[in-house]
Amino acid sequence: MTTTLHPDSPRADAARLPGRSLLRIGPVSLVIRRRAVLVAAVLTVLLLLAVVLSLSLGTPYVAPADVLRALSGTGTPYDLVVFDLRLPRVVLAAVAGAAFGVAGTLIQSVARNPLASPDVIGITQGAGLAATVALTSGMAAALVAPTALVGGLLAAVLLFALGARHGLAAQRFVLAGVAVAFGFRALTEVVMLTADPIDGLRAQIWLIGTLAGKGWTEAAWIAGTLLVLLPVLAWAGWALNSTALDDDTARGVGLRPVARRIGLAGTGVLVAAMVTAQVGAVDFVALVAPQVARRLVRAERPPLVCAALLGALLLVLADLAGRRLFAPTQLPAGVLTAAIGGPYLIFLLLRGRRRSS
Amino acid sequence: MLSTRDLVAGYDERTVLDGLDLDLPTDAFTVIVGPNACGKSTLLRTMARLLTPRRGTVLLDGTAIRDLPTREVARRLGVLPQSPLVPEGVTVADLVGRGRQPYQRWWRQWSSEDGAAVDQAMALADVTDLADRPVDSLSGGQRQRVWIAMTLAQDTDALLLDEPTTFLDLAHQVEVLDLLHRLRSERGRTVVAVLHDLNQAARYADHLVAMRAGAVVAAGPPREILTADLVRDVFGLACVVVPCPVTGAPLVVPSYTGGNAPAPGAASGGRVASPGGPVDAAAGAEDPDSSTASVPDARPSTGDAANPLAGSHPSKGL
Structure with a gap:
C-alpha cells in the first residue's frame, strides 16, 4: 500500500483536497484525511496499551511483561488467567465498543444530531424490553441475547415504519425514535413492576449493561456482524460524506438521499441491536465516541474508523475501571462509560466554544 | 434540449402545474418569471427531477428524464436549489468537489478529471482564492458563487438555478448574473434560471418565459414579448415599459x-x-x-x- 499524491500537479491537488491524501491500490482510489490516519494510529497504540493493562490488573496481578509473554504463546504460569479469564472479556469490550462507535456514527449522521444514539431512537429500549421479559419469565440464559436482538430489531422496524413516510428525514427520524423509546420503556417498567423482585434486579443490571460473565460467544456474534457488514461499512464511510447535503442538492449531484439514509440508518440500527443484545445498554459509548473522534480528527462529520477505535478504547477502559476501582465490588461497565466519556465530551465542547468565539 | 409534455405537478393536495408544454432553447439563457406561487419554482424543480410529476414527461435531449439513471442526469444537468443548506465546517474546495459525485464511486473517490474539473469550476466562478475557507464563514455573494461552482464541477451542458439572486444585495446579484451570462456566451452552456426581478430578467435573458397560475403566458426574447400589457396580465401591475438607458433592454417601471x-x-x-x-x-x-x-x-x-x-x-x- 502506498500513499501517493496526484501525479499531475501535487500543489494544485493539495488545494483541492486540503489535509487529505489519495490512497491508491490498483483501480481503487480512496481519499484519506491525514489527520484521521494519525488519530487512528494513536488510538490503536492506546487501545493495545489498555488491553495489556486490562489483562495485567486484577487478582492475581500479572506483570505486563508476563502478559506479553503469555500472548506471544511462550507458555507461562499465567496462561490461564490471561487467556481464559481476562482475554475474552477484554476482547468483548473492544469489539462491543467498536460496534457502538460505528452504530453511533451512522445514527448521528442520519439524525443530523450529535445527541442521537441507539437509546435515543429506541433500539436499546426494544432490546431492553425483550431482555426483561426473557429474564423475568425464567427463560434459559442462552436465549436472553437472541430475544433481546429480536426486541431491538422490532424497535428498528417500528422506527422505520414511523419515519419512512417522510423519507426518513432527520427530524422525523429522531421524533419517531423518541416515541418508540418511550413506548418500550413504559412497557419495560410494567414488566419490571409485575415481576419477582430478584428477577427484576437481574433485568435492571442487564439494562445498565455489563460485561461480567461474558466473553467469546458475545464477542463472536458482534465481530461476525461487523465482518458481514464490512462491504456496507466501506460504502458507508464514503456515503457519510454527503449526508450533510440537503435532499435537493444531493439529488442534483445524482445521489438518492432517501435510499442512502435507509442504508446508513439500517446498518446503524442492525449493529446497535446486535451489540446491545449481547452486552446490554452500554450505549453511552455510541453517543460520545463519534463526537470525540470528530473533534480529534477536526472533520466536519464523525469519522467511522476513528469512532470505532475510540469506542473500543473507551469500553475497555470503562470495563477495567469497573472491575478495579472499587474492587472487590464490581461496577457494571455501563456506569463507567458515562463517568469517563461524559466529562471528556463536556471538556471538548467547552474548548470548541472558546476557540470559535 | 429540455422540454415538458403535458406536465402535471404539485405538492400534496395542491396541483401547481396542470398540463404544461414547454420547450426551452439550447445554448440560451432562459429566465422564468412570474408572480409568487405561479409555479415557476415547481416547474424548475420538476425539470431538474427534484420533484416527481404526477403526470406527463420531462424530456432531456428527447429522452424521458425519469428513464435515465439519476447519476447520468447529474452529468448532463446541474441544478442549484433555492436555498441549499450549507454543511457545517465544509471548505469551499470540498463543497465544489461534491459536484464530482456523479463521476465517483466509493472505491474510486477521486481521479485527475475530478481535480481538473474542480479547478476549472472554481476559476470560472472566481472562488479559487477562497478554496480553503469554510463555506459557512463566507458572505452571501461568495457563498452563491461557491454553490454555482459546485454545479459547474458537474461539467454539465445545462444548468438550472432556482432564484440564484435572492437574499443578495444588488452588486452581488449583478455579479452572479454576469457569471451566468458568461457561462452561456463563453462556454456555450444552456442556463435556465428562475428570477424575481423582471428588469434583470429582461437584461440577461435570451429567452423569457412568463408564467401565471401554473401556465405559460408568453415565451420569447424579452425585447419582443415584454410589454406593459404582459406585465399587467402576469403580475396585475400597471407599468410603463421603456428601453433601459444602459442596455436598451425593456425596463419595467411600475x-x-x-x-x-x-x-x-x-x-x-x-x-x-x-x-x-x-x-x-x-x-x-x-x-x-x-x-x-x-x-x-x-x-x-x-x-x-x-x-x-x-x-x-x-x-x-x-
Missing part, C-alpha cells in the same frame, strides 16, 4: 399607485424636469450625475390620473 412612493411633482418631479424647465432649472444644472436631467424630452408631470409617472418619465423619449 406606475404611480398613490402608495408610499413620492407623488410626482414633489421630490422627484423637480429632478425630472429638463434643464431648461421653469420649475427647477438650477437644481437640474447643479446635478450633472442625474442622467434624467440631460434628457431633452423630459417634461414635468402633466398629472395623468391613471398613470401619472408615464408622462414624466425621462427615458420615454429615448
